[in-house]
Structure formats: C-alpha cells, structure tokens
Amino acid sequence: MSSSTRESATTELRPGGRLAKPTSMWQDAWTRLRRNRAAMFGFVFVVVLIVVAVFAPVLAPYPYDKVDFGAITQTPSREHLLGTDSLGRDVLSRLIYGARVSLSVSVVAELVILLIGVPVGMISAYYGGWIDMMIQRVVDVLYAFPSLLLIIVIMTYLKAALKVAQGPIAGMVSTINNATGGLVGVFLALALVFWLTVSRLVRGEVLAIKERQYIEAARCIGVSNRRIILRHILPNTLAPVVIAATFGIPSVISMEAGLSFLGLGVEPPMPSWGMMISEGVQNIRSHPHLLIASGVLLSLTLLAFNFLGDGLRDAMDPWMKN
Amino acid sequence: MGRYLIRRLLLLVPSMLVVFTITFFLMHATPGGPWARTGRPLPKAVIENLNARYGLDKPLWEQYTSFLVGIVTRGDFGPSYSRYGRDVKDILVDFFPVSLKLGAVAMVLALVLGLSLGVLSAVKHNTWMDYVSMFLGIVGVSVPSYVVATIMIIVFAITMRWVPTGGWDGILSRRILIPAIALSLRPMALLARYTRSSVLDVLRRDYVRTARAKGLPERLVLARHAVRNAMIPIATVAGITFANVVTGSFFVESVTKVPGIGRYFVSSVSARDYPVIMGTTLLYAAIVMVMNLIVDVVYVFLDPRVRYN
Numbered sequence: 184m185s186s187s188t189r190e191s192a193t194t195e196l197r198p199g200g201r202l203a204k205p206t207s208m209w210q211d212a213w214t215r216l217r218r219n220r221a222a223m224f225g226f227v228f229v230v231v232l233i234v235v236a237v238f239a240p241v242l243a244p245y246p247y248d249k250v251d252f253g254a255i256t257q258t259p260s261r262e263h264l265l266g267t268d269s270l271g272r273d274v275l276s277r278l279i280y281g282a283r284v285s286l287s288v289s290v291v292a293e294l295v296i297l298l299i300g301v302p303v304g305m306i307s308a309y310y311g312g313w314i315d316m317m318i319q320r321v322v323d324v325l326y327a328f329p330s331l332l333l334i335i336v337i338m339t340y341l342k343a344a345l346k347v348a349q350g351p352i353a354g355m356v357s358t359i360n361n362a363t364g365g366l367v368g369v370f371l372a373l374a375l376v377f378w379l380t381v382s383r384l385v386r387g388e389v390l391a392i393k394e395r396q397y398i399e400a401a402r403c404i405g406v407s408n409r410r411i412i413l414r415h416i417l418p419n420t421l422a423p424v425v426i427a428a429t430f431g432i433p434s435v436i437s438m439e440a441g442l443s444f445l446g447l448g449v450e451p452p453m454p455s456w457g458m459m460i461s462e463g464v465q466n467i468r469s470h471p472h473l474l475i476a477s478g479v480l481l482s483l484t485l486l487a488f489n490f491l492g493d494g495l496r497d498a499m500d501p502w503m504k505n
Numbered sequence: 506m507g508r509y510l511i512r513r514l515l516l517l518v519p520s521m522l523v524v525f526t527i528t529f530f531l532m533h534a535t536p537g538g539p540w541a542r543t544g545r546p547l548p549k550a551v552i553e554n555l556n557a558r559y560g561l562d563k564p565l566w567e568q569y570t571s572f573l574v575g576i577v578t579r580g581d582f583g584p585s586y587s588r589y590g591r592d593v594k595d596i597l598v599d600f601f602p603v604s605l606k607l608g609a610v611a612m613v614l615a616l617v618l619g620l621s622l623g624v625l626s627a628v629k630h631n632t633w634m635d636y637v638s639m640f641l642g643i644v645g646v647s648v649p650s651y652v653v654a655t656i657m658i659i660v661f662a663i664t665m666r667w668v669p670t671g672g673w674d675g676i677l678s679r680r681i682l683i684p685a686i687a688l689s690l691r692p693m694a695l696l697a698r699y700t701r702s703s704v705l706d707v708l709r710r711d712y713v714r715t716a717r718a719k720g721l722p723e724r725l726v727l728a729r730h731a732v733r734n735a736m737i738p739i740a741t742v743a744g745i746t747f748a749n750v751v752t753g754s755f756f757v758e759s760v761t762k763v764p765g766i767g768r769y770f771v772s773s774v775s776a777r778d779y780p781v782i783m784g785t786t787l788l789y790a791a792i793v794m795v796m797n798l799i800v801d802v803v804y805v806f807l808d809p810r811v812r813y814n
Contacts, residue, residue, distance in 0.1 A: 221643075324523045327797070329748070329789040331755060332770070336531050336786070339774050343536040437649050441756060444651060445771050464655050464760055471659050478652040485647035493643065 208422070208499070215498035222494020228487035236282040243276035248452035256470045265476045268462060274476050277454035281477070284455045285484065288369060288439040289432040295374035296435075297428060300381025305420070307382070308389035309412060318382075325379055334376050334438065338447045341368035364453030369442065373435050384427050388420045422499045429492035433485040440481055456481045506805065513798050517791075524790040525576075525783065529569055532779055539586040539777040559586060572783070582784040587776045593784040597766065601788065604758070604765035606676050608751035611688035615750070616743060619693040623700025624732060630705060638697060645694025651756040654687035658761070671762035684761040688754055692746045699742045703735040710734075737807045744800035748793045 206214075216222050235242055244264075251271035259266045265274040307318040325333075345368050348357035360367035392398065393416065401411050440457030442448035449455045456477050463474025538561070540552045547555075556562040560571065575581045582593035622642070626635040661683065662670040674680045707713065708731055716726045755767035766785060773781040805811050 324520045327520050327790055327794045328524055328527075329786070329793050332786050332789055335771065335774055336528055336782070340531050340535040344534070347536055433647065440649065441651075444756060445759070446775075447771075460649075460652060460655075464651070467655055467659060468663060471663075474652075474655055474659075478649075478655065482644075482648040482652055485649070486644065489643050489647050 212495070212498040216494050219494040219497065221490040222498070225487040225490030225492075225494065228483065229491060232282055232484060232487075233286060235279055236286045239279045239283055243273075243279040245273040245276040247277045247280040247454050248272065249276075256466065256473070258470075258472055266470075266472050268459070268473055269466060269470075272452075274459075274473065277459060278456070278476060278480055281454040281456045281459060281480075284366065284449060284453065285436050285439065285481075287366065288373070289436050289488075291366075292370045292373040292377070292435045292439075293428055293431055295370060296378045296381055296431060297424065299374065300378035301385050301417075301420070301424060303378070304382035304385030304387075305389050305412060305416065308386040309393060309408070309416065315386075319386075322379055322382060325376075330376050334372050334442070335445075335447060337375055338368060338372040338442055341372055342447065364449040364451075366449055366453075369439055369448055372442075373438055377431060377435060377438075381424070381427055381431070384423060385420055388423055389416055392416050392419050426492065426496045426499060429488065429495050433488040433492070436488070437481070437485055510802065513801070517794055517798075520794060521787065521790060525573065525787060526569075528783060528786045529572070529779075530565075532774075532777065532782055533565060533568075535777065537777060539779065541777070559584070572780075576787075583780045585773075585778055585781050587773065587778045587781075593780045596769065596781060597784055597788060600764060600766040600769045603673055603763060604754050604767055605751060607681065607684055607688065607754055607758075607763060607765060608747070610676050610681060610685045611754075612692065612747050612750050614685060614689040615692035615696055615746070618689070619696030620700050620739070622693075622697040624704055624727075624735075626697070627701045627704035627708065627735075628727065635701075639701065642694045642697045642701075645690045646698075648690070649756070650687045650691060651760045653690055654683060654757050654760040657683045657687060671760075673763045673765075684754075684757045684763050687761070688750060688757045692750050695746060696739065696742060700735065700739055703738050704731060707731045707735045737804070740803055740807055741800050744796050744803070748796040751789075751792060 216226070249272060251267065253271065254263070254267050255271040256269050257263055257267045257271075263273050263275065265278065267273055268277070303318060307315045342365060345357050345360040345365070348354060356367055398411060398415060401415055406415075439448055440455065440460065443455035443457030444461040446458075446461070448457060451458065459477035460474060460481065463471075463477055466473055540547050540555055553562070560568060563571075572583070575583060580594075585591045585593055585596055588596065622638040626638040629635050658670050661667050668679045668682050671683075672680050713726060713730055716730050717723070721729075754763075754765055755771060757763070758765040758768040759771070766788075770782070770785045773785070
C-alpha cells in the first residue's frame with residue numbers, strides 16, 4: 184500500500200524541463216477516472232439516477248400509488264411505457280419513485296455507517312491499549328453474527344417498535360418513519376450492521392499512519408491528540424474511506440432491495456425496487472415484464488456503483504492497481 | 506498452536522452467549538407476540554393459556570435463564586410455537602440439510618469457475634479474455650441472486666422447459682441447477698476477482714522470475730510456483746464465502762421454492778416463533794465462527810511463515 188501518493192501533491196516534469204503546476208490528489212484521481220470508460224459509465228448512470236430521483240414528481244407520468252382497476256397488469260403501451268402492475272399502477276412511475284428509496288438509503292445509511300465506523304475505528308487504533316481491546320472484542324462478536332440474520336432480526340424489531348414509539352425524540356423519529364413508509368428503520372438496521380467493516384478498515388489504516396514520522400513530529404511539538412486526529416490522520420484515511428463508501432453503496436442498496444423483497448423493508452404503497460421484484464416474482468408466469476423492468480434497473484444501478492468503485496480505487500491508489 | 510486453538514475454542518462460548526442474548530432480548534422486545542393475529546384476534550383466555558403452556562407468562566429474565574439452561578444442559582430448544590407438536594430440533598433437522606447441500610453445490614461451482622476465471626484473467630492480463638472474465642466478475646457481484654434465479658426460471662423453466670420451475674429433489678436432480686447456479690454467481694465473481702489480483706501479485710515476485718530464468722516451462726511456472734502461492738489468501742476468502750453462501754440462500758430459496766432453513770427462518774421471524782429463531786440464529790452463528798476458526802488454522806499449514814502464539 185502506498186500512502187505517499189495520498190500525502191503529497193504530485194509534481195510532474197514537463198518536456199521543457201519546467202515543473203508543471205502541482206495538482207492535488209483529487210485532481211489527479213479525477214484525471215485518471217475520466218480515462219476509465221467503465222467508471223465513467225457508472226458515474227453518468229449515477230448522476231442521471233440522482234436527477235431522476237430528485238425530479239421524480241416532474242418526470243413520473245403518474246402518481247406512484249394511483250390505482251387503476253381498468254388497466255391491471257398491462258404490457259408496455261403508449262400510455263404506460265413499462266406497463267402496469269397487478270393494481271393498475273404505472274410501473275415506470277413506480278420505478279422512478281423507487282429510485283428515491285434506493286438513493287436515500289444509499290446516502291443516509293452510508294452516512295450513518297461512516298459516522299459510526301470512522302470514529303470507532305480511529306479511536307480504537309489511535310488510543311490502542313485497553314480501549315482498542317474492548318472495542319475489538321465487540322467488533323469480533325458482532326462479526327461472528329451472520330449479518331443477514333442480524334439485519335432481519337433488527338429490522339423486524341425496528342419495524343414494529345418505530346410504529347408505536349412514544350416520547351419527544353422517539354415519537355418524532357416514529358412520525359418520520361411512518362411518513363416515509365418505514366425508511367428510518369431500514370437506515371438504522373443497515374447502519375447498525377455495516378459499520379463494522381468500515382471501522383476495521385479505518386483501524387487498519389490508522390494503525391499504519393500513526394507510526395509515521397510526521398505524526399511523531401507533530402506530537403513532539405506538542406500538538407494535541409484532537410488536532411493530530413482531525414488534521415493529520417483523518418485526511419490521510421479519506422481515500423480508502425471514499426473507496427469503501429462507494430463499494431458500500433451497492434451493498435446497502437441491494438440489502439434494502441433484499442429486505443423489501445422479503446417483505447421486511449419499506450411499507451406499501453411506497454415503491455421499492457426490491458418490493459417490485461418480489462411482486463414480479465409472484466406474477467412471473469403470466470406477466471414477466473413486471474420482473475424484468477425492476478430487476479434490470481436494480482442490477483444496472485448496482486453495476487454502475489461497482490464500476491465507479493473499481494474506477495475510484497484505481498484512480499486514487501494507482502499502486503494498488505494490478 | 507495448541508494453546509492458540511484452545512483459546513479460540515474457549516472464545517466461542519462468550520461469543521455464542523452474546524449472540525444468544527442479543528437475539529433473545531431483541532426478539533422479545535419486538536411488539537407483537539407469537540399469538541398476534543391479523544384480522545380476528547385470539548380470545549384473551551386462549552392467549553393466557555398459550556402463554557402459560559410455553560412459559561411466556563414468567564418474567565423475562567426467568568424465561569432467558571430457563572431457555573439457556575435447557576440448551577446448555579439438554580441441547581433442547583423446546584417446541585416451536587407456530588408448528589404445533591414439533592420441536593425446534595426436528596425443524597432444523599428437516600430444513601437445514603437442504604440449505605447445506607444447496608450451499609455446498611453452489612460453493613463447489615463457485616470455486617471451480619471462480620478460480621479458473623481468476624487464474625485465466627491474471628495469466629492473460631490485459632487481453633480480451635481478462636476483460637471478459639472481469640466483466641463477468643463485476644456483473645456477478647452486481648446482479649442480485651433472486652433476480653438471476655427468476656430470469657433463469659423464465660428462460661430455462663418456462664420458455665425452454667428444460668428444468669422444473671422449482672422445488673427440491675436432492676443434489677442429483679435437475680431441480681438443483683437453477684438455485685445452485687443463481688447462488689454460486691456472487692461467490693464465483695468474488696473469488697475470480699480475488700484470485701486474479703492474488704495471482705498477478707505473485708507473478709511479479711522474484712521467485713517467479715527465477716523460475717522463468719532457469720528455463721522452466723511457463724505451464725510449470727504457473728502450476729508449481731504462481732498458483733500454489735496465490736491460493737494462500739484465497740483460502741481465507743473461500744472459507745468466509747462458504748459461510749455466507751450457506752446463510753445467504755434466503756432469497757434464492759424463496760424464489761425457487763427450495764424448502765431450506767432460510768425460507769423457514771424468515772417466516773418464523775414474522776410469526777415471532779422465538780425458539781425457532783433462536784435455534785436458527787445460534788446454528789448459523791456457530792457455522793460462521795467455526796468457519797472463521799478453520800480458516801485461521803488452515804492458514805498455518807498453507808503459509809509456514811504464519812505463527813500464532
């Protein structure tokens with residue numbers, strides 16, 4: 184692993200013998216990323232998806248929950264470009280609104296994952312000793328928990344508990360949760376399980392970084408722990424954390440879809456791709472188009488994020504590239 | 506090594522206890538008990554009788570200890586709530602072997618295909634073969650298994666009629682093809698990606714250059730030096746993946762109607778069938794932990810430089 188690329192800006196010698204303007208690590212990464220066609224496909228796809236999700240009310244031809252018993256399970260037509268489902272709801276509109284669910288899960292859940300995982304990993308590695316030991320025992324035990332089972336158990340609890348939660352804070356969370364069709368529960372369940380990986384990654388990085396001479400130097404001149412962590416260690420863990428987050432997004436999206444597929448995710452009529460796939464599976468013999476639309480869109484989205492993650496990893500850490 | 510092994514085995518006990526405790530209290534804290542019915546609720550007297558019969562009227566800590574004592578002393582998880590007259594043990598014996606067999610077949614497929622693809626793309630680095638297998642690698646990681654399974658059902662079962670749409674007949678029947686392939690895709694892709702980077706890494710080592718310099722045919726350089734050493738990190742990945750494959754069959758089982766424990770677990774969670782939930786969770790936690798332990802132990806034999814003390 185080469186950290187030197189992350190620490191210093193690169194300067195290249197131009198043919199004329201003059202030093203080129205130094206570029207930052209992020210600029211370098213962006214230049215390399217732009218050359219990667221698969222990663223750019225991923226990038227463009229994700230940007231389009233974000234635009235679609237943000238402007239869903241404008242773009243969707245119908246409301247996502249508009250039931251039309253005069254037009255159930257229709258194949259694609261001019262009125263309904265991707266057909267209708269078993270309640271006569273427009274599949275395209277539901278997919279467009281479903282993008283909101285998937286993307287909000289990826290943003291919020293991933294953010295919570297980082298907010299838990301990064302500080303825990305950093306504190307564990309930086310302070311070491313018994314703090315590290317305590318934290319690592321907890322992480323080890325949670326790691327031994329089969330993650331899918333843990334998510335299902337936590338999700339079942341949150342789904343039922345958040346519906347009836349009382350009190351000033353819990354009541355507010357409960358209101359938001361019910362208004363969003365159970366999204367808060369999904370965020371929490373995913374975050375409570377997936378922070379482990381991030382914390383391990385950060386711990387490993389920090390263990391390596393804290394032995395560096397510049398940290399020793401900072402400590403010698405009396406810089407406080409807080410400042411060392413925030414100014415010297417945190418920025419140097421950013422690249423691997425960004426890469427891990429990019430790879431984490433497809434796994435939270437597919438886990439949300441999986442939970443909704445099993446009926447444990449968001450509540451109907453809120454459209455989730457996973458739920459639409461599960462409805463498609465039930466009507467697979469008679470109306471395969473229901474499954475194909477949602478299944479292909481979910482797969483393409485995951486593919487796009489994985490391409491982007493691969494590209495980012497190669498771009499930010501060229502030494503790691505094989 | 507002996508002391509390390511003993512310490513690791515002893516650590517299994519508190520870990521299992523924590524898993525047990527978390528699951529127990531989380532499940533019992535979840536609103537809606539095992540007798541909650543949608544539509545017409547059960548009469549109050551019936552619920553009270555049921556609670557008394559299964560000991561659910563006792564204080565929570567008493568339920569916790571008596572349940573724990575039952576498991577530790579007699580290996581007894583008690584009766585299932587939702588299947589009258591069936592013990593958790595019977596249910597696990599009925600459903601778990603199916604998941605285990607399906608997972609094992611999927612894992613064999615994943616190992617054979619994943620390792621070959623990975624080695625192939627490392628050896629043919631930056632050729633079209635490399636690009637194709639790495640594209641397969643990324644697709645395999647991206648497409649969810651239940652989507653693959655359903656698409657395969659549409660194509661091979663409904664349209665072509667080559668295989669039945671679902672069900673279970675043991676590992677030697679055609680019914681296993683769709684669930685096994687769908688389940689193997691993700692681990693296959695992961696293994697292919699890891700194998701590729703591991704082989705590429707080894708190919709740059711000095712001993713490979715030496716082997717080539719002394720005139721060893723490329724085939725033997727690969728077989729004797731490169732691939733063997735590249736397999737060491739793969740063992741870790743493969744071990745952990747196996748645990749994931751056996752536990753990860755929930756989705757595939759429900760699409761292909763395989764009567765495995767995954768499908769049963771999901772329904773027992775929504776039915777709040779506490780004993781079944783506890784039994785399944787502990788079983789899976791044990792598998793994951795033992796698998797991790799085996800991986801760490803095997804590592805010592807694969808890589809003589811690794812020493813535990």
